[in-house]
Amino acid sequence: MHSMDPLPLLSLVVPFYNEEEMIGQFFDRVIPTLEAIPGIRFEIVCVNDGSRDRTLQQLIFASRQDGRVRVIDLTRNFGKEAALTAAINEARGDLIVPFDADLQDPPHVIGKLVDKWREGYDVVLAKRVDREADSLLKKWTAVSFYHFHNDVSDVKIPENVGDFRLFTREVCDALKALPESCRFMKGLFAWVGYRTAVVEYVREARAAGKTHFSGWKLWNFALEGITSFSTLPLRIWTYLGLSVALLALSRAIYLAGRTLIYGVDVPGYASLATAILLLGGIQLIGIGVLGEYIGRIYLESKGRPIYLVRQRFEGAAPHV
Incomplete structure (x- = not known):
């Protein structure tokens, strides 16, 4: 006082x-x-x-x-x-x-x-x-x-x-x-x-x-709050990538074993296209999360009032 x-x-x-x-x-x-x-x-x-x-x-x-x-x-x-x-x-x-x-x-x-x-x-x-x-x-x-x-x-x-x-x-x-x-x-x-x-x-x-x-403003405000005080959204993609990689490795081992035992069959294109679109979507979301943090680094680096x-x-x- x-x-x-x-x-x-x-x-x-x-x-x-x-x-x-x-x-x-x-x-x-x-x-x-x-x-x-x-x-x-x-x-x-x-x-x-x-x-x-x-x-x-x-x-x-x-x-x-x-x-x-x-x-x-x-x-x-x-x-x-x-x-x-x-x-x-x-x-x-x-x-x-x-x-x-x-x-x-x-x-x-x-x-x-x-x-x-x-x-x-x-x-x-x-x-x-x-x-x-x-x-x-x-x-x-x-x-x-x-x-x-x-x-x-x-x-x-x-x-x-x-x-x-x-x-x-x-x-x-x-x-x-x-x-x-x-x-x-x-x-x-x-x-x-x-x-x-x-x-x-x-x-x-x-x-x-x-x-x-x-x-829309409230949604952006919520994103600001989460990305300002947590790096968990970034860490999630590390675990998600590891999970997808393990799933792909397990699938490869399964297919190799099935081929050795039963021979080669004709694969379907629908499942292949679905997998490609799924992985592509996951990658784009991950890039978007990275972009949110990089954008904030960019704004902070300018040093504007x-x-x-x-x-x-x-x-x-x-x-x-």
Whole structure:
């Protein structure tokens, strides 16, 4: 904590992308909730992730109305993980709380996170105990992803825990020291560790607007998470190749023995074509898995920044 300020500063960090329908409701609900939490000061760090609607203008207006609102405008849409990274990097607080603009995570839970932090924890996770607001497909895929990821990865991600959580400045500095450009924030949060507690809550339906995560984006997001924290998909192909080689060797021994005993018969082409197509498909899948990892090595080797900031707005004055 800052020696000159007896009250800790809480930074609520929020990525925004085409959320003009939500912004009014967001500040109307979040600011009174934060003001009601005893013993803290707060700031709201809003990152505009290349929105194409009036999101930026409304955020700037909000910052001019309330000096505790800061706006970071990125040069284009870099994606939620990059925008969340930007928000965390810009946060000045002793406590940092990543939060979504859609208000599916109720703001009043922030106070419960702070209460749990006062008990001496470095990280307080917000765990969803009821996902009735999500579709059946989304609930099923989420459960499947968590189970599969935790089975194949050394870094275990808590189930039904999103980005919504509280962590201290020490944890924030540890996250900022992680250099990778292909970011899977849930995995990075889990990787740094620290003393962790859990607060359970019920997730609400989206207050307005529509989600920006399609099924295809969620699939790619899941691939990012698995390949970022596990090499098991690569190792599987070693075992699969060994199994196929042993099967082929066994088949060769069987055919040689049968030929010596019964003579040569006329083979069928259907079984041969099937075997060729099967092995070709297996090889292409293996090459695809290799490509996923090589692609990430390629992106990391470029050393490009995760995001670029166009302007910062605090109060009435923009800062480049």
